[in-house]
Amino acid sequence: MPLLEVRHLVKHYSRGGGLFAPPPSVVRAVDDVSFQIAEGDMFGLVGESGSGKSTTGRCILRLVDPDSGEVLFRGENVLEFSRSRMQLARRDMQIVFQDPYSSLNPRMRAGDIVEEPLIIHRLGSPAERAARVRKLFELVGLEVAHLERYPREFSGGQRQRIGIARALALNPALIVADEPVSALDVSIQAQVIELLLDLRARLRLTYLFIAHDLRLVENICNRVAVMYLGKIVEMGDAEKLFRSPTHPYTQALLSAVPRLDPDAPRTRIEFDASSFRRETPMREIGASHWAAV
């Protein structure tokens, strides 16, 4: 059984229709999305802005309520969970946000931010919690001496480590990492990525890694799904997908990534958006490789 299975997930938004707005229209943010993540996977969900990748991640954790579909975590549909059952399920599924500046409460000390999930879930005595927070600080490479500091006293990379420690506090099995390094400088990015990979091995974590940076995803993910306008257009083993992209959008996307070799031939493929058919179903085009073609 996969750790996480998303089936026919749908989230539409209607926009417009206000007093001065144009007539209402429907944005198909997530439009019949299905995929599976196996235990231990580093699953990359990639796409450009507006592709629906973040909304998909949020629907899985029910931070956004989807219109329809199923989100099976260890075989159980979390969308049908009661409030209290969902709270319990959140111990197993946590999120790391993109922006370590706005996702941490500026008035709370770093140690309290990491401890808060333990308090909310009523886990451990104060002494046990304090010990756990120290351990988490060490785990993510923060100095225990900085427990009392406020977020603003940390650098961007350190703040993201606080966010990661907080996500790990409840010992989750799945981490939804929504652009976790996009706001960071490249050398800091590399350090945070190294931490995420290290934690994956040490804590046997599974990641849904949401990103727009294809070079990064190619480097760290073992499986990848490419989203375009709310649809997954191609999915498969990372190596296969990056070696032989099949959907015209995937081909265009990969050809747009700047090559790091000034002498590499530039063969950019343009994607003709008018050729996109939402109805085209995914089909298996090779072993562990699907595309909507």
Added chain:
Amino acid sequence: MKPLLDVQHLTVTFEPPGSTLTAVDDLSLTIESGETLGLVGESGSGKSVTALAILRLLQPPAKITAGQVSFEGRDLLQVSESEMRAVRGGRISLIFQEPMTALNPTMRVGDQIAEALTSHGIEKDEARQRVGELLEAVRITDAVKRARDYPHQLSGGMRQRVMIAIALACRPPLVIADEPTTALDVTIQAQVLEMLRELKQRFNLALLLITHDFGVIAEMADRVAVMQGGRLVEHGPVRQILREPSHAYTQRLLRAVPGMSRR
């Protein structure tokens, strides 16, 4: 032949009361006409401050404390403010990362492009005519209609094209582009970079391209200068910097680029 732009020993300090911080430290660089120099560094390395210093757009407490900026036979740090205004946009233009904040939200984009021309002494009627040509040069189709749009009606990529049209309005020999594609999606970035390459050829532009992305550098730059903590730590031809970086910081930066080791 003398370089188009010759920056020597540029030093910029921030002097808030009671402390001094050196943001740009004894920086020297040159750009030949028609050439693209990539200026790379992480946040706080001083690359944007360098660009603002060249155009004398720094605000207090930032202060240029030493150096020369030779451009077209004069030191820009010595000329009068009114002469400097003619240089900005006329001879050296600046393209920012965020076109939404750089454009005026209450003005039609066509008027903003025309303003770039009229503020440098071109007659209104002629300016209006040139707007269409400029929009076509940055490959905005349906130029007449688009010129009447406000910035919020355009996509991010379109806005950046308008910014580029404004920058090119007076046919300056030098354009400074500060992270021009960082806010854009990768497919839009590819289009904008391709267009910049083409316009460079067509107008024989020199480009000072500020970026943190070595991919953009590899695609665009002839030469590269690497900054760290306000200092230039390494500079040279793009192939040399990407393939055999000699400074430890450049090596570290390149190793941090995902996929660098594999490609």
